[in-house]
Amino acid sequence: MNEQHLEPLIRHPEGRALRAEVDLARIGRNLARIRTVAGGREVWGVVKANAYGHGAVPVGRTLAAAGAHGLAVSSLEEGLELRHGGVSCPILVLGGLRSEALPAASAEGLTIAVVGPEQLAEYAQLLPRHPVRLHLKLDTGMGRFGLLPSELGDCLAALRHLAPWIEGVMGHFATADDPDQGFALRQRRVFEGCLAQLAEAGIHPTQRHHGNSDACLRNLLDQDTHLRPGLALYGLTTLTEGRQLGLEPALALVAEVARVKVVPAGTTVGYGRTFVAPQSMQIATLACGYADGYRRDLGNRGVVGFDGQTFPVVGRVSMDYLTVALPLDARVAPGDPMTLFSVDPSSPHSLERLAQVLGTIPYELACALHRRISRRYFP
Ligand SMILES: Cc1ncc(COP(=O)(O)O)c(C=O)c1O
Known part of the structure; x- marks a missing residue:
């Protein structure tokens, strides 16, 4: 059989609402x-x-x-x-x-x-x-x-x-x-x-x-x-020597909210029902999953940044989606950007901190970012 040459990834500016922003x-x-x-x-x-x-x-x-x-x-x-x-x-x-x-x-x-x-x-x-x-x-x-x-x-x-x-x-x-x-x-x-x-x-x-x-x-x-x-x-x-040198992380992973809904206390979220809403709250669904390189074991452990605060990733991370819990008074709407990986090394959703949570190294999280994620470059 002849070797097949794969078509390059097809991209559209209005495509998936998930992007890596690289400075x-x-x-x-x-x-x-x-x-x-x-x-x-x-x-x-x-x-x-x-x-x-x-x-x-x-x-x-x-x-x-x-x-x-x-x-x-x-x-x-x-x-x-x-x-x-x-x-x-x-x-x-x-x-x-x-x-x-x-x-x-x-x-x-x-x-x-x-x-x-x-x-x-x-x-x-x-x-x-x-x-x-x-x-x-x-x-x-x-x-x-x-x-x-x-x-x-x-x-x-x-x-x-x-x-x-x-x-x-x-x-x-x-x-x-x-x-x-x-x-x-x-x-x-x-x-x-x-x-x-x-x-x-x-x-x-x-x-x-x-x-x-x-x-x-x-x-x-x-x-x-x-x-x-x-x-x-x-x-x-x-290494602390690296932070002292003032190295600047260059990649932020940003996903736009795809859906947001208010759920009553007792609602379960995602595969395996590993998260049960303790009270009425908002659940935002983001189009980013383990197929994109967002690790499945960040479910119920990771956090995302939104509007100057962090909110927990709840339930299991699935192949293409993850879910975030927000209080009822958070002003969140479809299309709002949430930061999954932050360029601020001290934030709880920096690649270094998430790697620590997972007991791994930032290399593994960065390298796993799939090519299907759009990348935007800032000169
Ligand atoms: C042979 C070799 N040289 C250099 C590097 C760069 O290492 P680091 O990312 O730790 O600077 C690597 C990374 O895996 C490597 O395999």
Whole structure:
């Protein structure tokens, strides 16, 4: 069967009353703040997973215009999306690439992370015809991708052969957010050891980068030339250092009230009847559900912002809808906007606070924002 090409999402300005409002100027300012803390090092802005739900192409263009050296994505497809969206700066594919995909990567001028020893021979064959810039990934303690330090010795001959294409060497911290820096510092030592081994073999890449957002905020960048922040660019952080830096969250999730009704005490709301109205109240229905990325377990736990106050999400969150309880005297009508995710980090419906409620990280909530949500960009 032939592969089918899916139609792009059809959008209409009067379509669903749910939108992510993304303030691109905040992302530009966050980049500038990070660069200040990073002592002016160059930045690979991490825009994988649709720029953490914020929209890869508009965010990618913003970061490139604001001075990011390049953008980092996880897959060939994410890299192609940026190229086809008019992004011309370097794009680093972090997740490695099957050798069959190398010609496409070369044609689009993508930079590729080499993530395992088995790739070295394949790449050596293909690169003369399909040149790409390579970043050698070292597994200094993350345990996922990358050459292990114990494998490096056996790979040196192959790496020397690839040296003309090797632009960078990279690692990734497993515990950059941990106040105990023991393991992170161990990773750094391993990285330094590997770099020395490469240098002895005559391999001198011009770029070295081991740090994500938290490594930058926790001053773990050492001799690195570049860093790879993601979360902090979006103004999100789990560290007090991040808040002190004044990072500005850039995404608000807003839904217009679709229906509002007055219900008597004893009315149950939603699947499983998990909410029973304790007294007469108003129930507002919003067209946002777990299919949009609003987590089902925020039912009876989340809050939304409206008219300067917060109101509880009641009952179960369903696939396309959620319900909010308001007192009888609240002046609410269909079409009124309610804020599901706030850009104020201290509000109870910021991504950080909701992540805490759910026992997860803001990354998961942001990345889950579905592409069917309209995104509005403010320059
Ligand atoms: C290899 C790599 N580098 C950098 C980042 C960016 O990390 P953060 O969003 O914590 O700054 C990630 C994120 O998952 C990653 O996988």
